[in-house]
Amino acid sequence: MDLVAELRRVVPHDRVLDDPDVIEGYLQDHAEWAPYAQAVAVVRPRDTAEVQAVVRLAAEHRVPIVPRGAGTGLSGGANAVEGCIMLSFEAMDQVLEINHAERFAVVQPGVVNDDLRGVCAVENLWYPPDPASAPWSTIGGNIATNAGGLCCVKYGVTRDYVLALEVVTGRGDVVRLGRRTAKGVAGYDLCGLMVGSEGTLGVITEATVRLRPKRDAERTVAGYFDSIVAAGEAVSAVSASGVIPSALELVDKHCLEAVDAWKNMGLSTEANVVLLGRCDTPGRAGDEEARTVLRCFEQAGASWAAVSSDEQEAEALFDARRLAYPALERLGPVLTEDVCVPKALVPEMLARIEKTAAQHDTLIANIAHAGDGNLHPLLITPIGDEDAKRRAQAAFEDIIADAIELGGTVTGEHGVGLLKRGGLQREVSPEVLDMHRAVKQALDPLGILNPGKILA
Template identity: 70%
Template sequence: MNDDTAPEGPVARLHRELPPGRVLTDPEATARYAHDEAEWAPRGTPLAVVRPYTAEEVRQVVVICRDAGVPVVPRGAGTGLSGGANAVDGCVVLSTEAMTAIKEVDPVERLAVVEPGVVNETLRTACAERGLWYPPDPASAPWSTIGGNVATNAGGLCCVKYGVTRDYVLGLQFVTADGDLVRVGRRTAKGVAGYDLTGLLVGSEGTLGVITEVTVRLRPRREPEHTVAGYFSSIVDAGRAVAAVAAAGLTPSALELVDRYCLRAVDAWKHMGLSTEAEVVLLGRTDAPGAAGEREAEEMRRCFEEGGATYAVRSTDQTEADALFDARRLAYPALERLGPVLTEDICVPRAAVPEMLGRVHAIAERHETLIANIAHAGDGNLHPLLITPPGDEAARARAQAAFHEIIAEALELGGTVTGEHGVGLLKREGLSDEVGPRVLALNRAVKDALDPRHLFNPGKVVAYAR
């Protein structure tokens, strides 16, 4: 058979139609793109990894994959914790890491226009130089990208007061399953024309389209924060303090929980001189201006004491206060150095935080599993971290059983299976338990309408019976 008459495969077409260097096929290179940071989430082997530089190149990739019936798995920085960016066998992983332009920062309209590969902290720094602020600040802000943040509707430390990514996305440009490059949303302060397709795309984890540009709302630069630290002898007492803050009607700009396992791991890694005497540390901040901020900080300190703090103080040392919040951000990578970490992402009503923390403690004992705890405690978003020794399969099985039990307990308390990490692969069963068959069918109907061939990130979020 003459090779000239053989049908051209999708990888050959990608090489031919895209500029040089865009397509990776070497197994060692593609393996690095085959998964995110989710421990034990299944992964496949991609045909190729493509790193487009423009929206038009993204469109070309989608068209080529559409024509060949090849799945497309969009990927940002790969910092996800639910398996949402994991490859499936025979797919093309489409990495937006090279799309890093900040196209516009408008101080009058208070918006920014960025490509999906822009790192969160890079955008925040660019905005700060113009007296503006982009609030969503996941702990992965120094590494995660805006595209990935949009895909999972990421939250962060200040979302207790300022909301999550969806609250700041005004508009999107994305490539549809048919290979069309379209815009949805707006640049104006208000607008209700048509269905909220922008909101639908935010949090869809790459299952409905490939995002190529994001327009985000900005805020003016805020006042310096007052920091309050509370030390507790039990995690349940810290939970009571969180409930007390909510009952007092306070809206802190951050309210974070970190236990001694996390502090010890961070200190062993970074040698920050952190105190690990307390079982749990609660970190609160308020950015209310002037005397109002002083009053809120004092009221928060009182709530910490009411919850059972052995020591609660308003910090007068900004360096020390910043170090504590830095430790909170570094907790996950510090624990990763000790062994495999299976990360939870449940969210419960704030009044249920102490009960849920108590149940997590009981689950850890019942399954003989070390569970460290960090949390965006102010909005009830808890991140129990299940740690197992490397290579210990029995410990792994116990941790996975504990993982599913934590989800069940959160749902029983009126919570949700994921607050900000997304459903991905790890939480599909939990999603089904949470929303029920009729709402799950509605989710599938949306997927069927926007991606009828099921080529965008197949198998993620909503599973289909085969």
């Protein structure tokens, strides 16, 4: 069978790309060292009917399909498998509706997160999920991985904002899951099941997401610390205080140095670790929350801490947090961790990460959504150094083991993909893995939807 010809028979000719040089750019996400194979073609559909046509063709011929958003993932979840069709949603990028009365938006999966947030801001509304990749990542990909972000410590993750989905099943049927009402408990939560399923249970073609009213201005609290463990103690103190900040982010010296080398911001000369808190409760209550966070920083041993009075300066600090990952990528391959532990154990987990770095002679930089215990150790290796790569991979596995031992999880927001399949098997029981496989079999009986991801 000539699969490319068949694809061009069921969708317009220009939707199908088969130039090997072009296909190469679609074969993997940003997960360092996650394996990938060769796709037969890339299809860029414009609507649900075209997606359905492609899935039905794939089901008929048992051809695997790998859905892809912007390719910003960090677990290999969008990596090509041999002989697959890469289904790219870059052309399905429309905000279809903003509903003020019910506070929801209807979007196609290729809408970039920040673009949706920008449209909402004009309408005095707000879409809270804000992964660091928000300027590039898409809503479909965010839903596929149940992405979190800087403000999820207070406002939750993507799952908390997905009301309804339009999905093409593994048999090629188009179904609508969820509801647009404030409440609804009719039947199983199949919409919620799709969130975080990484394209293995269905192909998302439309999403209805919850919106909130536009927020008041945030107050930023910055603290400089001499050690990463001391910063972790400050995080635990904030949690114990009862304050729920709208963000609580950690950036260590390795990240600061990389950002300085790239953007010349001058932060690494002032601190080994920066902790950034934000409070958005309106009025005096918000002012008091900011003062409480400041006291937590000071009592944990901050060498300097203050509530920022300069909005531009405060935003620059958060820009440094968002720039940390791309800045580190300039130094060499970056293997990204995504463990999450109970908030009270953040200091212990950070100490274990430091110990792991020393044991394996591996440079590990740290950024973290520290307020909810979601840590992102970044393992950096020189280009072409195979021994360093081996040591980094061993450190990666030790960090996973430590997170599980502390009652945490192997992935807080990046997804299992390919890199964390072994970690998932260690985290959950064989009985629970069997439940996963049963769900997969029920919803994708032909096994064509992103095969090999999540479950080994």
